[in-house]
Amino acid sequence: MSRQMTGAEMVVQALKDQGVDTIFGYPGGAVLPIYDAIFQQNDIRHILVRHEQAAVHMAEGYARSTGKPGCVLVTSGPGATNAVTGLTDALLDSIPLVVFSGQVPTFMIGTDGFQEADTVGITRPCTKHNWLVKDTDKLSEIIHQGFHVATSGRPGPVLIDIPKDVQFATGTYTGPKTARVDHYQPRMKGDIEAITKLVELMETAERPVFYTGGGVINSGPAACQLMCELVDATGFPITSTLMGLGAYPASGKNWLGMLGMHGLYEANLAMHGCDLMINLGARFDDRITGRVADFSPNSTKVHVDIDASSINKVVTVNLPIIGDVGHVLEDVLKIWKSRGRKVNKAGLAQWWAQIAEWKAVNCLAYDNSGSTIKPQYALQRLQALTKDRDRYITTEVGQHQMWAAQFLGFEAPNRWMTSGGLGTMGYGFPASIGVQIAHPDALVINVAGEASWLMNMQEMGTATQFRAPVKQFILNNERLGMVRQWQQLLHGERYSHSWSESLPDFVKLAESFGWKGIRCSDPAELDAKIVEMLEYDGPVLFDCLVEKHENCFPMIPSGKPHNEMLLAADAEAFASGATLV
Amino acid sequence: MAALNIKKGSTSHSAYDLRDFHSDVESSHTLAVLVDNEAGVLARVIGLFSGRGYNIDSLTVAEVDHKGHRSRITIVTRGTMAVIDQIKAQLGRIVPVHEVHDLTLEGQSVERELALFKVAATGEKRVESLRLADIFRANVVDSTLESFVFEITGTPEKIDAFAELMRPLGLVDVARTGVAALARGV
Numbered sequence: 184m185s186r187q188m189t190g191a192e193m194v195v196q197a198l199k200d201q202g203v204d205t206i207f208g209y210p211g212g213a214v215l216p217i218y219d220a221i222f223q224q225n226d227i228r229h230i231l232v233r234h235e236q237a238a239v240h241m242a243e244g245y246a247r248s249t250g251k252p253g254c255v256l257v258t259s260g261p262g263a264t265n266a267v268t269g270l271t272d273a274l275l276d277s278i279p280l281v282v283f284s285g286q287v288p289t290f291m292i293g294t295d296g297f298q299e300a301d302t303v304g305i306t307r308p309c310t311k312h313n314w315l316v317k318d319t320d321k322l323s324e325i326i327h328q329g330f331h332v333a334t335s336g337r338p339g340p341v342l343i344d345i346p347k348d349v350q351f352a353t354g355t356y357t358g359p360k361t362a363r364v365d366h367y368q369p370r371m372k373g374d375i376e377a378i379t380k381l382v383e384l385m386e387t388a389e390r391p392v393f394y395t396g397g398g399v400i401n402s403g404p405a406a407c408q409l410m411c412e413l414v415d416a417t418g419f420p421i422t423s424t425l426m427g428l429g430a431y432p433a434s435g436k437n438w439l440g441m442l443g444m445h446g447l448y449e450a451n452l453a454m455h456g457c458d459l460m461i462n463l464g465a466r467f468d469d470r471i472t473g474r475v476a477d478f479s480p481n482s483t484k485v486h487v488d489i490d491a492s493s494i495n496k497v498v499t500v501n502l503p504i505i506g507d508v509g510h511v512l513e514d515v516l517k518i519w520k521s522r523g524r525k526v527n528k529a530g531l532a533q534w535w536a537q538i539a540e541w542k543a544v545n546c547l548a549y550d551n552s553g554s555t556i557k558p559q560y561a562l563q564r565l566q567a568l569t570k571d572r573d574r575y576i577t578t579e580v581g582q583h584q585m586w587a588a589q590f591l592g593f594e595a596p597n598r599w600m601t602s603g604g605l606g607t608m609g610y611g612f613p614a615s616i617g618v619q620i621a622h623p624d625a626l627v628i629n630v631a632g633e634a635s636w637l638m639n640m641q642e643m644g645t646a647t648q649f650r651a652p653v654k655q656f657i658l659n660n661e662r663l664g665m666v667r668q669w670q671q672l673l674h675g676e677r678y679s680h681s682w683s684e685s686l687p688d689f690v691k692l693a694e695s696f697g698w699k700g701i702r703c704s705d706p707a708e709l710d711a712k713i714v715e716m717l718e719y720d721g722p723v724l725f726d727c728l729v730e731k732h733e734n735c736f737p738m739i740p741s742g743k744p745h746n747e748m749l750l751a752a753d754a755e756a757f758a759s760g761a762t763l764v
Numbered sequence: 765m766a767a768l769n770i771k772k773g774s775t776s777h778s779a780y781d782l783r784d785f786h787s788d789v790e791s792s793h794t795l796a797v798l799v800d801n802e803a804g805v806l807a808r809v810i811g812l813f814s815g816r817g818y819n820i821d822s823l824t825v826a827e828v829d830h831k832g833h834r835s836r837i838t839i840v841t842r843g844t845m846a847v848i849d850q851i852k853a854q855l856g857r858i859v860p861v862h863e864v865h866d867l868t869l870e871g872q873s874v875e876r877e878l879a880l881f882k883v884a885a886t887g888e889k890r891v892e893s894l895r896l897a898d899i900f901r902a903n904v905v906d907s908t909l910e911s912f913v914f915e916i917t918g919t920p921e922k923i924d925a926f927a928e929l930m931r932p933l934g935l936v937d938v939a940r941t942g943v944a945a946l947a948r949g950v
Contacts, residue, residue, distance in 0.1 A: 303804060304804075304807070307804065307807060307808060307811055308811055308815050311859070312858075312859040312860075315803065315804075332859055336857075337857075366862060367859055490857060491853045491856060491857070492850065492853035492854045492856070492857055494853065495846060495849060495850070496850055496853075499846070
């Protein structure tokens with residue numbers, strides 16, 4: 184099917200043909216023709232944001248909670264540069280996005296025109312791929328290619344830069360079925376020989392552990408289900424990165440909890456002591472490995488990843504399997520079952536006994552208080568009062584994010600949206616709006632710190648306008664908690680610029696946008712006020728005043744191996760002085 | 765700081781510099797990268813090298829298939845085997861990259877480079893430069909009473925050797941194309 188239309192109409196038509204129902208954006212001079220085309224149709228809902236960075240984070244929230252690509256529309260120049268943080272965030276966390284930016288007309292490119300920026304140049308290193316479209320006849324095909332690239336293989340953001348004259352001009356529309364996407368076809372099936380070798384290792388391993396990541400969630404619900412089946416059938420323990428939480432249910436019997444810098448004691452020690460590590464869709468991030476030279480020294484390492492460049496990038500592995508986690512797991516299960524479902528039962532029993540000893544340490548223990556709300560307690564109560572609901576959680580970045588990962592349990596994939604790789608403060612609030620737009624009736628909570636939350640607070644207007652009843656659960660310690668913690672432990676208690684001065688009155692701020700504001704500082708009132716937040720039909724800003732100097736433990740100091748992690752009790756093991764990233 | 769026990773010799777106070785799990789023997793590799801000849805593709809390749817801190821010793825690029833819009837980029841780079849593997853994997857995931865070949869590993873290959881040398885000399889030095897050019901099978905492509913421009917083709921080593929010989933004879937300017945390379949046989 185091909186027909187004539189303007190470039191602007193092509194954008195809308197291509198979005199419809201790709202099954203897009205929502206686009207997050209902000210208008211400006213160079214995208215006016217596309218906004219005109221959006222005005223004249225009702226199939227695609229446009230969510231008007233208050234800042235382009237937030238548009239991209241909303242699209243990320245939308246994408247991560249639905250598994251579909253998120254779409255963004257911004258204007259040229261500042262519109263595009265404001266989107267850069269969101270694009271980089273999506274690249275590091277492998278989130279599929281299709282971002283459209285307006286550009287000055289082709290004949291003005293290079294003249295430093297008004298609101299001109301070299302958008303494809305600026306976004307080249309922070310997108311999976313990008314295009315500058317100079318010919319209306321090629322526009323629709325490039326958009327379809329954009330969706331293909333964003334969603335196949337390891338997902339990621341793409342950007343399509345469209346000059347204004349290309350939007351105005353008429354050309355031939357190409358539908359998604361006839362668009363050429365031929366050469367970019369990442370390999371999905373893993374090598375059968377390697378998979379068989381993995382099964383052999385699984386049959387004899389004494390101390391195996393599954394180390395899983397965001398790749399399992401990106402692979403889809405079917406992959407998560409296959410993984411749960413394999414974990415439960417083998418009886419192997421499983422830990423996950425921050426990005427992979429929810430792929431295996433937190434209530435599952437083999438669950439060790441999150442690993443890494445603020446991961447659980449039992450998870451990190453299992454990684455350190457294992458003899459077989461099966462990495463499914465994780466990438467040996469430095470927050471996971473600690474000191475690489477001492478990372479899990481006695482294990483055979485297997486790495487399943489769809490991106491060949493993840494293999495041996497940080498940690499040298501013994502058995503790489505390049506392919507989609509879902510496809511590989513299907514073959515692993517098939518081969519393992521056909522060979523008689525063997526595991527080393529005696530070894531496993533000993534291994535679980537060892538893990539039980541580590542669990543008994545109760546690494547998340549903290550000193551609760553009757554007078555001050557401890558942030559851990561606030562999250563425990565939030566967990567207790569919401570665990571029976573199908574809730575979606577987003578977070579900002581910092582201590583609260585780590586506590587949320589430690590204390591909230593995730594039973595299903597796509598329910599946990601957090602900025603993992605880039606660590607973008609200001610991510611959680613707009614992401615929660617994006618999640619709520621995708622799931623209008625769901626309970627969506629952003630667990631935030633007050634400093635992160637202020638970074639994109641302008642989006643309160645967006646939530647009000649589009650009736651997104653998001654719950655903003657701010658653990659307000661009037662500090663940049665994680666910065667303060669590092670300064671306390673590693674920089675001689677010199678708290679350089681890590682407190683939140685001149686904070687707004689959050690309750691009044693909420694009311695000024697037509698929200699409900701709740702403040703709580705008394706542990707005895709916490710439950711009632713959380714219930715009040717949950718029951719309110721509309722957006723809520725919950726100002727939870729918590730202990731100001733609480734530290735987040737356990738902690739592996741940067742550059743230390745897993746077995747040297749610190750629990751709260753031995754915090755004094757830190758000496759003062761500058762240290763690692 | 766003692767608690768963290770950072771090894772002496774780490775280049776900075778960063779966790780990233782504490783890894784020494786790979787052999788640190790560096791070697792030179794010639795990579796042939798077949799790409800779509802589209803706007804920005806060279807910038808993607810170069811951006812990868814600069815963004816991830818890899819070295820480029822030599823780079824040549826030209827369209828080799830006009831109808832198919834394919835270009836061939838030949839890159840000579842240097843690094844440990846782990847780094848070379850990373851470079852190849854990273855190149856392979858650039859969307860318009862079709863093929864990446866490590867000519868240094870994939871059997872034998874031929875490498876050639878073209879260079880132009882301007883030598884300004886008179887008298888015995890001028891004659892000597894002509895004699896040496898003859899030995900190296902370099903052609904004279906421009907001549908004045910005070911200078912020659914020699915054109916020479918060969919391996920980078922041969923061109924380096926020629927440059928060494930020309931330097932005392934009055935070498936004033938050099939232009940080199942960088943390496944073009946093909947695997948031997950079919």
